[in-house]
Amino acid sequence: MPGEAIEGPRPTQSRAPRTQTRSAASRPTAADVAALAGTSVATVSLVANGKTKGRVGAETVARVTDAIDSLGYVVDHAASALARGTADIAVLIAPDLANPYYGDVVRGVTEVLGDRLQLLLAVASTGVQPSPAVMARLVGLRPAGLLVDAPSQAFLAALPDGPATVLLDAPGADAPGTDDTGAGGAATPRDAVNYDLAPGVDALVDHLADQGHRVVAYLDSSTGTETLALRRRLVAAAADRRGLRLVDGASSVIEVAAATHAFEAAWPGWDDSGATAVVCATDTQAYGVLAAARTLDVRVPDDLAVAGFDDLPSSQVTAPGLTSVALPGAALGRTAAARLLRALGLDPEGAGAAEHPAADDLTARLVVRPSTLAPRG
Amino acid sequence: MPGEAIEGPRPTQSRAPRTQTRSAASRPTAADVAALAGTSVATVSLVANGKTKGRVGAETVARVTDAIDSLGYVVDHAASALARGTADIAVLIAPDLANPYYGDVVRGVTEVLGDRLQLLLAVASTGVQPSPAVMARLVGLRPAGLLVDAPSQAFLAALPDGPATVLLDAPGADAPGTDDTGAGGAATPRDAVNYDLAPGVDALVDHLADQGHRVVAYLDSSTGTETLALRRRLVAAAADRRGLRLVDGASSVIEVAAATHAFEAAWPGWDDSGATAVVCATDTQAYGVLAAARTLDVRVPDDLAVAGFDDLPSSQVTAPGLTSVALPGAALGRTAAARLLRALGLDPEGAGAAEHPAADDLTARLVVRPSTLAPRG
DNA sequence: CTGAAAGCGCTTACAG
DNA sequence: CTGAAAGCGCTTACAG
Incomplete structure (x- = not known):
């Protein structure tokens, strides 16, 4: 019987051995x-x-x-934080830790943070941003810094003003609009570290166009984060440029099963409109499409080319191997962590900035695999 | 240019606007x-x-x-924690967040914790347990509770005694040996929540034996955690029971690429000894084997059956679909969280314990997919 | 039902 | 180079 260790609750403070002095x-x-x-x-x-x-x-x-x-x-950190007004911790807020993609980001962050700041991850329920109540709690910890990955606009607007904050993968947040004539503290621009998505997206769409596709479907994410919205916009723009028609109308949360259902529902319509390729907002969703395609007897890539974003480690072993726009998550994490340290007046130099000269290459790049390799036309 | 928002460091405490009162x-x-x-x-x-x-x-x-x-x-949590002696947070310590498996565990934990305790995840560098220094820092936060997933024995021995602690997936820690005659506080047994691995492992080995395999290789994990060691022991025991020969000598960290290399190095030897199946300590490593098999022109499952542990979401879409021992991670998380709340005198009842009646089924179960479906003999 | 006061364990000017 | 003391913002008996 697993988990049957009956040791009972152990009180937080163990009873003091009677032979010792009070403070012990x-x-x-x-x-x-x-x-x-x-x-x-x-x-x-x-x-x-x-x-x-x-x-x-x-x-x-x-x-x-x-x-x-x-x-x-x-x-005692609590006492120290109180006396100092700040604690030696950085809190990373990410919508979805189940996505292995975040492992890379976290690795990058910890590499650069070293032991200056203890990294703590806060997770809300699946794919959702932490509620204001949770944020209040987190800020109440008085972390020296906040790292916010893939926020929604709503979340950003509600972000408390306390700790030094660096945004990761938050397109738009760093571009205060063209005519930002200082209309008050309405939408504070914040320090943000973003991917350069366009090269990867353009390469993907070019690749699909070169393979002879004319109608491409898009399986969107329903999580409402800005970076995922941008992926779709960039795909649409590139499709436009290459004269491809983009059909959508399907979205799902970032889970294999959810994407499977979304695809099953959308496929008849997509098929009717002549779509021969589907681009998914994430590799995880692309896995769902691959699974659904088997059930529906849609052959990949012969009947349908499938591509995703993130280039997860397992995307090289899917059936067929998945074409994906790879995002340098570790570089993103390193850059953001360095930014945070600098904002705090802590020199990032020691802990990896130097050892990782490629830290700032944030360009998304296309990885082509068999899931899109079936020329037509 | 991404990430070029120049907003400069924002000091933790913004300079007080001269027109405001002190406290504002x-x-x-x-x-x-x-x-x-x-x-x-x-x-x-x-x-x-x-x-x-x-x-x-x-x-x-x-x-x-x-x-x-x-x-x-x-x-202010820092002040509150100081005054109270404890903070409303639980810290989950896991060796490897990049593994999507932990997403399930985290989800289970947060479901039950609700808003009683804020869950924070602490990560060390890849696959490693936090150092004593980091642990000291974490305990310095005065968390109400600690959740420790997949610890090594060494890590457990060094675990500080402060906060209420529940171990997850820590076989052995809850079984204080047969003749524990109270030899002092040497190896304190702790509250632990473990999987019941044997049913899944036995089913896997039975399945392989039934398929006609006689020699089975084992690709171990090199991370040194107790639970991974147990997997190997159980496979060995089951193989023994079924008269199969188990060959090993290969191990890797839990990464696709590392497993690929380990397999490439081990395969000639395994092939020589007549191995027709390989069981991997984790699905992630099995992915590496699948990738290596392609390169080496080893057909799966015809030349080699491949199986793993964890049943990650992507294991249903690998080529071929991966046979795996599924572990109920969410149930593990829920059970551990409930245990922790109870230890703290907080009633777990409200937040999911009732809604999740299956919370305590911690049995590992075999999921058979094509990667092992090629009968021989 | 409400408030004054001590105390949680540090850190940081400020005097020596 | 070192220490006494104030203060960080709460919480909790303790009086009223």
Whole structure:
């Protein structure tokens, strides 16, 4: 029987062994360290934070350090955050962690953050932005910074003003409109790090046009984030340029099963309008299309070419391998993290900026695989 | 040019506009609310925390609520955590968020946590457990609870004792050995929620044996977590029972590319020993095998049957569809979250426990797909 | 039903 | 180079 360990709830504070002194019962405090080292708590604070340069004698530092080690002292972040007004943490807000794509972004962020800031991820329920109540809670933690990935406009408008904030993959947020004559703090532009999507999208549409497709369907995401809306607009613009007709009317959340259903519902109509290719807002949705195509006996790529966005790791092993617009998620994460550190006056230099010279290539690139390789016309 | 919004660093505390009063410059505090509502901060605290039942008059509650709304007051968590000794957050520690599998677990956890506890995810670098330094930081946040998924033994041993902790997918941690005669606090057993892996593993091995396989290779994970070690042991035991020979010697981190390389290196040897099937510790690694098989011109399933663990959403659309031992991640998350709430004296009842009666079915089940469907012998 | 006050554990000017 | 003290914004007994 799994999960049957009956150990009962363990109270947050373990009962103090009766033989010990009062302060040993809970976590050691700076006062405990000070007592043991024979100094003041102020000095302990200095040492614990490495701010001893020219302020604390080497001998004292050693004594305090020993005391810290022997007591296992760790600075209480709640108290520290309160006293300082800010905590050494960065909160990343992303709509959908189930999407493996975010793994790359997170990796990029942590690489650059190093141990300056502890990264914490906040997730709402599937694909949804955190509610204002949750945001209030998060800001209440007094994080030094906020990283917001793929926000919707509504979410941005409701974003609290407190902590330093860097937006990731938030097209539009960094372009304050053409005639932004400072109409008050209405729509604050914020620091944003975005992909350069056009090259990848153009390459995809060119590729489809070159393969002889004339009518292309689009399976949109229904999550309402700006970056996903932009994908669709760019595909439409490129289709226009190449004289392709774009048909849509279908969308789903970013899940395989949901996309399967959306495609099954849309396919008859698309088929009637002569669509021979479908571009999906995400690879995850493209997987759903592949699954549906099998059921419907639609052959890929012979009857229908399928493409997506994200180039997930598994897209190379789907049947057939999936053509996809690859997004450099790790680069996005690194760039955003560096931006945040800089905004906070912490030099990003040490932790990866140098080691990752390609950190700022945010260009989306097309990866062609068999799912679109069946020339026609 | 993406990401070129030059908005400059925004200091955490914006300089106070000279025309405003002191407290209006930063976030409103309980004192501000109290002043506006004409009450004491104590009352504000009571109202803000919903502890007014029989302690604050309806009229007062209304006045304070109005003041809170009009000021946009939100409780400062740092201060609250300090005063209370604990914060309303739960930290989930997982080795590898890039694995979409964790999306399910996270979803399960948040479903049950509701808004009692804000879930925050802490990630170390790829596939690694957080360092003791990071753990100290996390505990310094004074989270009400810790959820630790797929820990290694070493990590568990170093786990601090502070907050209420529930282990997920940590086999062994809940089974304090047969002769645990209380040899001191050496290896504290903890509350753990585990899968029942055996049914799924047995079904997989039975299936392979029934298909006529006699020699089965195992591509292990190199991450050193207990649960992954257990998978291998269970496969070995089942193989033994069915008279199959298990060959191994290959392992990789949980990434497609790494698994590809590991398989390419191991295949000649495995081929020599007559292996006709390979079981992978994770679906992600199985994807790598599928990719390598193409390169090496090994046909799946005709030359080689391939199976994995996790049954990721994309495993139904791989070429060929992947046979996998499915793990009920959401159920694991829900069960662990409920356990944590109970340990904290918060009743899990409201937020999903009732709506999800299947919450405790933690049985792993085999999903058979074409990657293993080629009878031989 | 309500408020004054102590205290949570730090950090940071400010004096020495 | 070091310490005493104020203060960060809450929460919680404790009096009324």
